[in-house]
Amino acid sequence: xxxxxxxxxxxxxxxxxxxxxxxxxxxxxxxxxxxxxxxxxxxxxxxxxxxxxxxxxxxxxxxxxxxxxxxxxxxxxxxxxxxxxxxxxxxxxxxxxxxxxxxxxxxxxxxxxxxxxxxxxxxxxxxxxxxxxxxxxxxxxxxxxxxxxxxxxxxxxxxxxxxxxxxxxxxxxxxxxxxxxxxxxxxxxxxxxxxxxxxxxxxxxxxxxxxxxxxxxxxxxxxxxxxxxxxxxxxxxxxxxxxxxxxxxxxxxxxxxxxxxxxxxxxxxxxxxxxxxxxxxxxxxxxxxxxxxxxxxxxxxxxxxxxxxxxxxxxxxxxxxxxxxxxxxxxxxxxxxxxxxxxxxxxxxxxxxxxxxxxxxxxxxxxxxxxxxxxxxxxxxxxxxxxxxxxxxxxxxxxxxxxxxxxxxxxxxxxxxxxxxxxxxxxxxxxxxxxxxxxxxxxxxxxxxxxxxxxxxxxxxxxxxxxxxxxxxxxxxxxxxxxxxxxxxx
Amino acid sequence: xxxxxxxxxxxxxxxxxxxxxxxxxxxxxxxxxxxxxxxxxxxxxxxxxxxxxxxxxxxxxxxxxxxxxxxxxxxxxxxxxxxxxxxxxxxxxxxxxxxxxxxxxxxxxxxxxxxxxxxxxxxxxxxxxxxxxxxxxxxxxxxxxxxxxxxxxxxxxxxxxxxxxxxxxxxxxxxxxxxxxxxxxxxxxxxxxxxxxxxxxxxxxxxxxxxxxxxxxxxxxxxxxxxxxxxxxxxxxxxxxxxxxxxxxxxxxxxxxxxxxxxxxxxxxxxxxxxxxxxxxxxxxxxxxxxxxxxxxxxxxxxxxxxxxxxxxxxxxxxxxxxxxxxxxxxxxxxxxxxxxxxxxxxxxxxxxxxxxxxxxxxxxxxxxxxxxxxxxxxxxxxxxxxxxxxxxxxxxxxxxxxxxxxxxxxxxxxxxxxxxxxx
Numbered sequence: 061x062x063x064x065x066x067x068x069x070x071x072x073x074x075x076x077x078x079x080x081x082x083x084x085x086x087x088x089x090x091x092x093x094x095x096x097x098x099x100x101x102x103x104x105x106x107x108x109x110x111x112x113x114x115x116x117x118x119x120x121x122x123x124x125x126x127x128x129x130x131x132x133x134x135x136x137x138x139x140x141x142x143x144x145x146x147x148x149x150x151x152x153x154x155x156x157x158x159x160x161x162x163x164x165x166x167x168x169x170x171x172x173x174x175x176x177x178x179x180x181x182x183x184x185x186x187x188x189x190x191x192x193x194x195x196x197x198x199x200x201x202x203x204x205x206x207x208x209x210x211x212x213x214x215x216x217x218x219x220x221x222x223x224x225x226x227x228x229x230x231x232x233x234x235x236x237x238x239x240x241x242x243x244x245x246x247x248x249x250x251x252x253x254x255x256x257x258x259x260x261x262x263x264x265x266x267x268x269x270x271x272x273x274x275x276x277x278x279x280x281x282x283x284x285x286x287x288x289x290x291x292x293x294x295x296x297x298x299x300x301x302x303x304x305x306x307x308x309x310x311x312x313x314x315x316x317x318x319x320x321x322x323x324x325x326x327x328x329x330x331x332x333x334x335x336x337x338x339x340x341x342x343x344x345x346x347x348x349x350x351x352x353x354x355x356x357x358x359x360x361x362x363x364x365x366x367x368x369x370x371x372x373x374x375x376x377x378x379x380x381x382x383x384x385x386x387x388x389x390x391x392x393x394x395x396x397x398x399x400x401x402x403x404x405x406x407x408x409x410x411x412x413x414x415x416x417x418x419x420x421x422x423x424x425x426x427x428x429x430x431x432x433x434x435x436x437x438x439x440x441x442x443x444x445x446x447x448x449x450x451x452x453x454x455x456x457x458x459x460x461x462x463x464x465x466x467x468x469x470x471x472x473x474x475x476x477x478x479x480x481x482x483x484x485x486x487x488x489x490x491x492x493x494x495x496x497x498x499x500x501x502x503x504x505x506x507x508x509x510x511x512x513x514x515x516x517x518x519x520x521x522x523x524x525x526x527x528x529x530x531x532x533x534x535x536x537x538x539x540x541x542x543x544x545x546x547x548x549x550x
Numbered sequence: 551x552x553x554x555x556x557x558x559x560x561x562x563x564x565x566x567x568x569x570x571x572x573x574x575x576x577x578x579x580x581x582x583x584x585x586x587x588x589x590x591x592x593x594x595x596x597x598x599x600x601x602x603x604x605x606x607x608x609x610x611x612x613x614x615x616x617x618x619x620x621x622x623x624x625x626x627x628x629x630x631x632x633x634x635x636x637x638x639x640x641x642x643x644x645x646x647x648x649x650x651x652x653x654x655x656x657x658x659x660x661x662x663x664x665x666x667x668x669x670x671x672x673x674x675x676x677x678x679x680x681x682x683x684x685x686x687x688x689x690x691x692x693x694x695x696x697x698x699x700x701x702x703x704x705x706x707x708x709x710x711x712x713x714x715x716x717x718x719x720x721x722x723x724x725x726x727x728x729x730x731x732x733x734x735x736x737x738x739x740x741x742x743x744x745x746x747x748x749x750x751x752x753x754x755x756x757x758x759x760x761x762x763x764x765x766x767x768x769x770x771x772x773x774x775x776x777x778x779x780x781x782x783x784x785x786x787x788x789x790x791x792x793x794x795x796x797x798x799x800x801x802x803x804x805x806x807x808x809x810x811x812x813x814x815x816x817x818x819x820x821x822x823x824x825x826x827x828x829x830x831x832x833x834x835x836x837x838x839x840x841x842x843x844x845x846x847x848x849x850x851x852x853x854x855x856x857x858x859x860x861x862x863x864x865x866x867x868x869x870x871x872x873x874x875x876x877x878x879x880x881x882x883x884x885x886x887x888x889x890x891x892x893x894x895x896x897x898x899x900x901x902x903x904x905x906x907x908x909x910x911x912x913x914x915x916x917x918x919x920x921x922x923x924x925x926x927x928x929x930x931x932x933x934x935x936x937x938x939x940x941x942x943x944x945x946x947x948x949x950x951x952x953x954x955x956x957x958x959x960x961x962x963x964x965x966x967x968x969x970x971x972x973x974x
Contacts (some may be wrong), residue, residue: 286677291814334770338679340787364674366682445653455650457635460585461811497672499688503695517701522684527771529684530695531798532702537727 062088062225064414065244065253067232067267069096071208071400072392073259074215075407076414081222082428083420089216089224090244090251092231094524095484096477097212099261101400102487103285103336103368105325106208106316107299109398110147110200112167112175113309119378120398121170123409127402128172128202134404138214139432140207141317147203147299148183150353152193159303160198167200174201189295191355203299207317208400209487213477214430215407220476222426227251229524232260235270241388242271255388255414262333262371264379264393271386276379276393280333281308281372283325284342285365289495292361293319300353308370309397311349313357318490323350323357325368336367363495370396378402380409388417433471433489437463458508459501461494469505473512480513482506483523502529552657555871556580557645559636559812560665562591564844566619567857568663571864573626577871581657582623582630583647589623589630590616591667592690593853595697598718600745604854615853639816641837661839661867664813664827665860668845670715671805678710680767680776689715689803696722704799708776709733710764712740712747714851714946716803721750723801730754731795734762734778736785739920741805741946743851764800765792773798806849816840823896824848830885831902831911832866833859841867848898848914851948855914859898862912884960892968893917893924895945902965904958911953915967920944925970930957943969 064080066073069091080087091098108131114121135142151160160177167175176199183190183197190197220226227248234245241254258267265278288295299314307327314322326342343365350357373379373394383389392410399406436444436454447467448455454467472479472488479485482492485505492498492505506520506529521527555577558565561584569582588594593601596612603609606618623630631649638646643662648654670688687695687703693715695701707723709716712735720730733751738761740747751758759778765787766777780791808826810818819828819836826847827835834841843863844856883905888897897915921943928936928951935957943949951967958965 287674291811336770337681337767338677340677340679340765343677343679362675362677363672365677365679441654448648448650448653452650455648455653456633457585457648460635463635463637495672496669496688497674499670499672499691502691503699517699523771525771527684529703530701531704534696534700534702534726536702537705 061241062086062251062253063418063420064088064255064257065090065251066257066259067244068099068259068261068264069093069216069226070099070101070259070261071212071215071403072395072406072410073257074212074219075403076257076259076392076410077219077224078215078428079407079411080414081219081224082422082426083415084423085418085420087219087224088251088253089219089226090230090232090246091226091228094228094481094521095479096216096226097209097487098523100369100371100395101208101212103366104208104397104400105285105312105314105322106205106400107147107312107314108142108204108206108401110167110175110203111170111172111398112163112198112200113304114170114398116166116169119380120402123378123402123405124398125171126405127398130404131204131206131401135206137429138211138218139430140210140214142204142206143317144202144204145298145315146199146201147301148187149198149301149303150190150194151196151303152191152352154195156303157196160196163198163303167198172200172202175199186298187296187300189354189356190300191351191353194353205299205314205317206400210432211400211403213488214432217430217476218428221430222423226477232267235267237271237386255390255417257390257392257410257414259392259395261395262369264371264391268383268391268393271389272383274384276373278394279329279372279374280331280335281370281396282328282330282335282367283370284338284346284367285322285324286343286346286362287364287366288321288323288358288361289363290319292321292358295321295357296354302349302353311346313350313354321361323347329372333369336369338365338367342367364497372396378406380406380413382413382417390414433468433475436465436467458504459489459491459494461496462490464489464491466508469508470512473509481521481523482529485509551644552655554579554581554657554659556661556663556867557657557659558582558663558665559639559645560584560591560667560844560846561586561589561630561632562665562667562844563593563616563619563853563856564667564846564860565591565663565665566616566623567860568665568843568864568867569628570619570622570626571861572663572868573628575865575868577868580628582628583634583636583645584630584632585635587633589620589632595690595694596718597697598722601853604852605857619857636812639812641817643839660871661841663863663867664835664840664842664846665844666809666812666846668806668808668849670802671807673802676804678764678767681770683767683769683772685769685773685798686767686800686802689713689719689801692801693719693722696726702726702728704728704773704797706731706797707799707801708764708778708795708797709801709803711735711803711805712742712758713803713805714742714746716801717742717746717750719801719803720756721754724754724756728799730756731797732757732759732778734759734764736763736781737761739944739946743946763787767800773800776800806845808846808849810846813842813846821896821900824898828901829899831899831907832870833863833899834866834870839870848896851946855948859914886958886962887964888913889964889966890915891966892970893919893921894967894969897967902958904960907955907958909955911955912950913953913967914948914950916945916948917943917969918945921969921971923972925972926951927968927970928953929966929968931962931964
């Protein structure tokens with residue numbers, strides 16, 4: 061029996077796991093995909109919001125502002141790419157000035173520091189490509205950008221390093237209340253635990269509703285994005301928002317933590333919780349709307365598009381707490397934007413609730429930090445050559461677009477909770493995320509996976525079972541049909 | 551820092567032919583830097599025949615064609631380094647590269663030849679909507695898996711784009727036992743060579759749907775099908791024409807992009823049309839002493855022409871090395887720009903230094919649409935110097951003209967290449 065089972069390996073679940081890993085507790089993260097970072101946490105804007113959007117007094121406001129304050133040190137401790145580049149909310153209509161002012165006041169009330177309303181000339185000094193129609197902006201210097209994948213992996217690796225178990229490919233199908241704690245029925249058997257943390261993202265309503273009569277409903281709110289080549293990196297310096305509407309923060313233009321440019325997202329509510337498809341209308345909407353805030357967006361530099369699902373709850377508020385009538389069942393639901401920014405504070409809060417239930421002692425030894433995958437680009441030539449001397453794999457470039465070496469890919473596979481899928485390698489190392497979108501490096505990465513993971517090519521998947529890349533060998537079907545004559549049919 | 555006369559970046563067909571020509575033209579010390587584990591570049595995975603008709607007068611496979619050049623490189627004792635990635639190229643011709651054996655190292659070169667080739671345009675660049683499952687491959691990636699690794703990427707295939715690699719892969723997948731259901735092409739004409747349409751599609755009964763595109767990709771984990779739709783003149787899908795094709799694989803052959811990240815870092819001016827460097831009559835880029843040839847310069851249809859162009863670049867680079875001091879001393883003479891007009895998308899070269907021009911100079915270009923019984927006109931200043939009738943010209947087939955030095959003088963202010971359609 062576990063002390064705590066966390067359902068969901070996104071940023072909320074793994075941040076909680078990391079916080080709990082300092083205690084003398086038997087903790088397990090259950091994830092239906094083959095890796096952490098497979099749901100909302102893998103497809104979002106990567107923004108560490110300053111905290112002016114949230115309604116004052118809400119949990120969202122509190123956790124956003126706290127998460128934002130925690131992020132600079134946390135990113136250092138976890139070796140996660142993070143830049144405090146600031147954000148701008150642009151106003152293009154005289155009538156909207158009031159809304160901008162309201163946003164400013166709201167931010168001040170939430171405790172956001174450094175907010176300023178800038179007139180158009182001041183903005184142009186900061187951002188050369190700001191759209192001509194922009195008349196004023198709200199400047200928030202504490203906003204930033206973080207690599208959402210790396211943050212998620214880092215939380216999980218720290219937790220695993222301190223002894224938290226991870227069960228992948230494990231889907232929770234039912235939750236039964238027991239005399240002491242809960243029994244989770246999964247596709248891979250039963251799991252018993254004293255405390256459940258429900259961090260199941262778009263499925264957190266399903267988990268909650270298994271144990272509570274007070275039902276909640278999470279809507280999958282799809283957001284589509286376009287990603288631009290790093291060649292377009294100079295387009296903007298900070299994250300540029302439009303005035304928020306009732307469907308969220310609107311379409312933004314931002315650098316990513318790795319210097320790409322991100323455009324999006326749209327916001328479309330849907331029932332289907334696996335519906336991460338993009339649409340022609342959605343992508344067109346993104347490309348049209350960005351022109352309101354930023355000019356000279358180079359469409360030719362688009363290298364990919366994708367969609368993510370926000371876990372939207374009707375009240376637009378984080379639902380965090382022990383569920384009434386279900387002692388030991390802790391919700392961490394409705395975590396939509398600013399969920400990523402809030403994730404350090406969410407982990408802290410949920411862990412606090414859990415420790416209030418279980419009263420564990422702190423471990424004698426644990427560490428809350430980790431070293432990420434070594435990026436040889438950050439080394440001096442001398443250090444890099446010393447590294448290659450020690451381990452020649454660091455001299456072999458596998459992904460030519462992002463300049464990722466074989467050494468980094470092996471590290472991604474061999475480290476705790478290492479990658480087992482092509483997506484896992486891509487998100488840990490960026491190999492395949494560049495302008496050729498893995499066209500050149502994919503066969504090479506498959507070769508490394510075969511060697512390092514003792515896999516056959518037929519076992520290599522994009523994202524777990526059912527997403528195999530290779531279906532057979534040349535002429536294998538011809539052989540079968542023609543009774544062994546490989547030349548039949550030609 | 552090591553010093554060489556000439557560094558050639560890329561050991562594919564362009565790099566090999568450039569190296570051979572440079573060596574034979576007197577460049578003493580040269581080295582080819584190749585990022586793959588073998589010389590020959592993409593030819594190694596092109597196991598079909600049809601290469602070498604122009605250069606050797608016979609039909610070779612890709613690896614055979616490559617081997618002929620690799621043998622010459624070995625005979626000439628030209629140095630090369632494999633599994634070596636060039637990380638940086640500076641304007642003053644310092645090449646920084648890395649491999650497992652030597653680590654990071656720099657070479658100062660008197661001249662550099664860019665021969666990095668091109669890459670395939672990925673799905674994302676087209677903004678094709680739908681899911682992002684396994685089973686979407688660029689045609690060249692699939693070609694590598696099938697032809698080099700012997701692995702089948704799928705059983706039922708739809709191909710988007712009728713570029714040559716897509717056409718070749720339609721045939722290859724069929725031969726290996728897959729069912730190729732259809733090739734869809736956005737444009738009203740194919741982007742590939744006519745002979746490939748006949749030999750790779752028609753001969754196998756594979757339908758080619760012109761003016762069609764993929765409007766949806768189905769399947770969350772692995773491709774389960776695609777929806778095709780007809781498009782209007784602007785390339786926009788026409789509502790109501792959608793048709794679902796069940797398949798487990800989508801191959802993309804939707805264009806090649808010259809790979810010029812290094813060139814950009816070196817401050818080399820690039821053409822907005824080709825994506826390759828702007829070059830003069832010597833195939834020299836805007837940075838003196840840095841030359842370009844092959845698919846990094848502009849995407850070719852036939853490797854024979856890559857080799858020919860690369861040999862020119864090699865010869866010119868050798869001449870540059872020999873004359874460097876002389877040239878920097880001054881006498882540049884007039885520079886005549888080449889203008890691509892009236893249906894001509896670009897020309898290579900895009901300008902000519904009259905003093906350095908050979909007696910005859912090949913100019914290559916592509917047209918932007920299909921032309922039947924049209925004329926290629928070339929004007930030196932206002933005077934027409936070439937008028938040549940062509941039965942068919944298409945964007946998928948590169949055109950070529952030969953300029954004679956005798957037609958030009960110091961007074962020639964421009965050279966214009968243009969297409970004239972016959973009055974009907």
